[in-house]
Amino acid sequence: MCDSVTDLQQAVLAKNDHRAQHLRDELAARGTVVVNLLSSPGSGKTALLEAELTLAAERGIPVAALTADLATENDAVRLARSGVPVRQVLTDGLCHLEADMLRRHVAEWLPERTRLLFVENVGNLVCPAGYDLGETLRVALASVTEGEDKPLKYPSAFGLAHLVLVTKTDLAAAVEFDEAGFLANVQRVNPGVEVLFTSARRGDGVGLLLERALAAAEAGPAHQPVMARQAHDHDRDHEHDHEHGHDHGHSHAHGAGHSHRPVAPR
Numbered sequence: 001m002c003d004s005v006t007d008l009q010q011a012v013l014a015k016n017d018h019r020a021q022h023l024r025d026e027l028a029a030r031g032t033v034v035v036n037l038l039s040s041p042g043s044g045k046t047a048l049l050e051a052e053l054t055l056a057a058e059r060g061i062p063v064a065a066l067t068a069d070l071a072t073e074n075d076a077v078r079l080a081r082s083g084v085p086v087r088q089v090l091t092d093g094l095c096h097l098e099a100d101m102l103r104r105h106v107a108e109w110l111p112e113r114t115r116l117l118f119v120e121n122v123g124n125l126v127c128p129a130g131y132d133l134g135e136t137l138r139v140a141l142a143s144v145t146e147g148e149d150k151p152l153k154y155p156s157a158f159g160l161a162h163l164v165l166v167t168k169t170d171l172a173a174a175v176e177f178d179e180a181g182f183l184a185n186v187q188r189v190n191p192g193v194e195v196l197f198t199s200a201r202r203g204d205g206v207g208l209l210l211e212r213a214l215a216a217a218e219a220g221p222a223h224q225p226v227m228a229r230q231a232h233d234h235d236r237d238h239e240h241d242h243e244h245g246h247d248h249g250h251s252h253a254h255g256a257g258h259s260h261r262p263v264a265p266r
C-alpha cells in the first residue's frame, strides 16, 4: 500500500520533470530564463521581488513576474506597482506550482521579449522543492526571524537551491540571528552555495538577485548543488521511457504529510 502510494508520487514527479525539461527548452528558444523563488509563508518574497522588479524596470531590463498563492491577488497587486507585467496564479488548494501550470501561463500571457521570468512559488518549504518548473536559477529564501535551523529541517528546499537569500536583516539584532550558525547549516545541506543578505525594508542588498539572475541567464547557474547531482545520477541509473504526447489538464491534490522525492532543476 505504502509502496504504491510512493510509486504514484514518483510517477507524478517524473512526469513533472519531463514537462519541466520541455518548458526549459521552449523558454530557451525564446530567450527567457525562469527564476524560481521558494520560502516559507511570509519570508519576504514579495517585498524583495517588488524592489528587484522596480530596479529592473528602471534599467530597462525586460522582466516579468508570476506569483502563486492558494488564494487572494494581494501579491500581484503589490508586484504590479513596479510597472512590469505580472500574473497571479491561484492554485485553488494546491500547495505548489507544477511545470504544466507555468507552461500554460507562459503560453497565454508572457510577453515575447521577456528575458527574466521571476516565479514566486506558494509559500511552503516542502512540496515546491520537489517540482522543477523549468527554471535556470532556484533561490531559497529564509528570513532572520525563522531561526537558524531551517536549512536542516528543510534540506531539499535549501539543498537544491543555486542561491540562498537571507531576508529581513534589519530585524537580525532584535531576534539575535546567529549568522554563523545559519551559514554552517546551509553549508551542511548545500556545500559551496552562495548566501546573500538582504533587507527589502532598508533596501540593503537589493539588486543582488537581479544581478545573479542576469548572470545565470547568460551563463547558467554558477553553482551546482551536490544534492541535485545525486538526484540526476540516480535518474540516469533508472532511465525510463518518456511519453511525448502530453495530456492536458491534470489532477493532483494531496493532504498534509505527503513527501516528495527531491528533484532538481537541470
Ligand SMILES: Nc1nc2c(ncn2[C@@H]2O[C@H](COP(=O)(O)OP(=O)(O)OP(=O)(O)O)[C@@H](O)[C@H]2O)c(=O)[nH]1
Pocket: 039, 040, 041, 042, 043, 044, 045, 046, 047, 048, 075, 122, 123, 124, 167, 168, 169, 170, 171, 198, 199, 200, 201, 202
Ligand atoms: N522588517 C522587515 N519586514 C519585511 C521585510 N520584507 C518583508 N517584510 C514583511 O514581512 C511580511 C511578509 O512579507 P511578504 O513579502 O508578503 O512575504 P512573502 O514571502 O511574499 O509571503 P507569502 O507570499 O504569503 O508566502 C510583510 O509584513 C512584510 O512587510 C524586510 O526586509 N524587513
Ligand SMILES: [Zn+2]
Pocket: 045, 046, 047, 075, 120
Ligand atoms: Zn508573497
Ligand SMILES: [Zn+2]
Pocket: 094, 095, 096, 127, 128, 254
Ligand atoms: Zn504540494
